[in-house]
Amino acid sequence: MASLVLAVLVLPSATTAAVATATRNCSDTCGVVGEIPYPFGLGPSCSLPGFSLTCADNTSYPMLGNLPIESFDIFDSNNLYANISYAYNYLCARISYTVKMIPGVRDYSVHWEAPARHFAMSGSLNMLFVVGCGVKASLFIGNSTVELPKGVCDGIGCCFIDIRVNLRAFTLNISRTSGSARSKEVYAFISGGGKDQIFWPIDALRSMLPEYLEYEFATLEWAIPYKLNCKRAMEDRASYACVANHSECKDSSMGGYFCVCKWGDYGNPYVDARCPEYEPPRPSPPPPPPPPPPAPPAVVYDSIQPKKDCDMSCGNVSIPFPFGIKLGCFATEQFYLKCLRALPGTDLPVLELNGSLVVSDISIDEGILLVDEKSEPSDLFSNPETLYALSGKRGVVKWAVVKMPCLHAQLNESDYKCLSSHSDCIDVTDDGTLKLLGYRCKCSSGFEGNPYIKDGCTGITIGLSSGGGILFLAVFVAILTRRWNRAIQKRSRKRYFRKNKGILLEHIISSDKSANDGTKIFSLEDLEKATNNFDQARVVGRGGHGTVYKGILIDQRVVAIKKSTLSVISEIEEFINEVSILSQINHRNVVKLHGCCLESEVPLLVYEFISNGTLYDLLHRPSEQNSSNLLVPLSWEERLRIATEIAGALTYLHSSASVSVLHRDVKSMNVLLNDSYTAKVSDFGASRLIPIDQTHLVTAVQGTFGYLDPEYYYTGQLNDKSDVYSFGVILVELLTRRKPITQNEHGEKQNLSNYFLCAMRERLLEETVDAQILGGGRDEGVLCMAQLAEECLRLTREERPTMKDVEMRLQLLTGCRVALRVRQEEEAPPAGDDGHGGVNLVVGQHGSRQFSQEHEFVSSLRVPR
DSSP states (O other), rough: OOOOHHHHOOOOOOTTTTOOOTTTTOOBBBBTTTOOTTTTTGGGSSSOOTTTEEESSSTTTOOTTEBBBBBOOTTTOOOOTEEEEETTTTEEEEEEEEOOOOOOOOOEEEEEEOSTTTTTETTTTEEEEOOSSSEEEEEETTTSBBOOOOOHHHHHHEEEEOOOOOOOOEEEEEEEESSSOOOEEEEEEEEESSGGGSOHHHHHHHHHHHGGGGGGOOOEOOOOOOSSSSHHHHTTTTTTTOOOOTTEEEEEETSEEEEEEETOOSSSSTTTOSSSSOOOOOOOOOOOOOOOOOOOOOOOOOBBBBOOTTTOEEEEEETTTTBBSTTTTTSSSBBBBBEEEEETTTTEEEESSSSEEEEEEEETTEEEEEOGGOOOOOOGGOOOOSSEOOOOSSSEEEEOSSSSSSHHEEEEEEEESSSSEEEEEEEEOOOOTTTEEEEEEOOTEEEEEESSSSTTTEEOOGGGGGGGHHHHHHHHHHHHHHHHHHHHHHHHHHHHHTTTHHHHHHHHHHOOTTTTTTTTEEOOHHHHHHHHTTOOGGEEETTTTEEEEEOOTTOOOOOEEEEOOOTTTTOHHHHHHHHHHTTOOTTTTTEEEEEOOOOOSSSSSEEEEOOOBBBHHHHHHTTTTOOOOOOOOOOOOHHOOOOOOOHHHHHHHSSSSSSSEEEEEGGGEEEOOOOOOEEOOOOTOOEEEEEOOOEEOOOOOOOOOOTOOHHHHHEEEOHHHHHHHHHHHHHHHHHHOOOEEEETTSOEEEHHHHHHHHHTTTOOOOHHHOGGGTTOHHHHHHHHHHHHHHHHHHSGGGGOOOOHHHHHHHHHHHHHHHHHHHHHHHSSOTTTTSSSTTTOOOOOOOOOOOOOOOHHHHHHOOOOO
């Protein structure tokens, strides 16, 4: 087991918590960390009470209690791993655990406490990650029984819990979910870096964790704890910590307060003379007067220009004048933005007046700010002198440059803010009150730029005085360029055709007598015409293997054209081999391949077009014509027929060709339905070929979670039983009409196959199966299909039936169903008999149940494997 105990710092009483002064002879380095800033320091005489650090030697990190602090580079605006932020009073530290799984021990527990009461783990920025297999993790607040919001497992072997409240202590309980955990070690760590970790493969994440954890930090909030809030703190100047000029006091959400510099996120408000002083923009010198020299003009707004070294961006947001983030770069105080670091590597501009607005974009042309919707404080717009107002749209704020109508502003040329020529004045009104907010400037039509800067608006139109010669030259260049591009495209198509082994494929298709007569090699021009140059309006589906377009060929055939992604077509010989095999497939329940195109960088496949959607849509999505938002009714006979047709197609692929074709991505989304609801298996982008003298193939794992064979996932060995497992999931979908990945009543994601197998063991099949197919003498058939699905879903391939076995059992079940219906029509049940024959959907621990003569007949039929 792993444990981490953090020493709790004992704070002196408020009467003795006098503010210390950073002493000149205090050491500010420890090991690899340099410049430890006040109020933190090495020893009580160099820090505020409760902020004292220790340094064991010159090679270690400074310690806050038993918590290692990585660095204090808060004054470098380019530092991506700053560990203390005066703008947000955050502190970054490493909190991670390694729990060793001991045989015979089921439950483990680790506990964390903040180093003092004025430190707390931030609830808005942190997440708890647990990496391991076969375990369950729960996070509790202290010793109480209140459990934090449930975490979600989006990856196999990696879970996270979103910490939504500030914590001064927590307990992490880790329990085995089975007899023996599949991980020898379980890793747990606190990170503010987001959820990207959960999408990594578990083996890769586990192998890199020791080194990866060196760069993962938890975010702690801290505050000056001596007074309850700023009001109380400022009453006692002897202990007031915001000693720098131009510093401000902010109340902390966890009690106490913290200090910030008023005019920027740089500087130290806890030390004298460490906050910068506000300096208004300096006016540019007046131009030399012409003779005779007139009286020099007064210094007014229209002579003010931003400094030459102004930063024009904060993070990904451009900051145009009159806005600015440095002194001398903004017009007035109302246009000052703070460029704050929210997370490592993430800078955000913040407008601070009566509240804080996080700005994501500034538009000079439209006179609006795009802001974070959650950061719109109502009191920001209540000030009668404000130049800002809420727009009618959420997240949009209108602004004016001066609180004055255009009519008055244009009369006062000395104070007119639209400095650039070719600029216009526009009145700005408050959408809520319809009152005048002021005016703003905009470049005239045909010009663009910044009207608040001299000569800021530049022309964007081409004059008509260019003459006919320039026009003729432009037309000539356009024609020449078009012909040049056509020649390049023609050469590129020939090059791609040779690269994609087009000549070889032509020879294979023409010489193979078993190939379909309709299989041909299309030109890229034919497919561009068929899809209107691959218009996005023709897209009918997107998947992991590419994009599917609907096209109409010259002979008016409607086809589906699949454009694969570059990552899928890695070996062209393998692609050619697959096309040659698929061209030989001619089965009524397999989507027919009409041909391919090899003149593009990525080969294109042309299939028959199936118009009635997928089996997934039929089972799980309401019909668009159904206004009541109900699922389309689907009878037991239709479900049994669809299952039999899919099984027949997979049996054909596995055993009816010279080499076995393993689909590798069998799922209801890849089963298409035509107008008569006949099933057709599609999407062979992940398919692989296995010669008849081989039993399996080792490949990179590929497929869809919920349908993926567990044995294939862990071993990488692909075989025909992998498709059998995926087909078993489709059988369960047909029986239960539930999605392969569902959510239970607690909001947790749940695998349908595990849910179904648990219901079989617990004798709850009647509650699991779709109620629409129960009764009416169908219970025996439902039970037979459920047993067949359970066999397909067994963990080891040796215990699963072959697809041929599955197909024959479904066909026999269909035949018995027809015979039973004929017998029921000939022999009507006597009065009082409901026609069910006394058969119950009861499954015992070892699969035992009540048998009818018909069910015994069906279950006794097995095909040797």
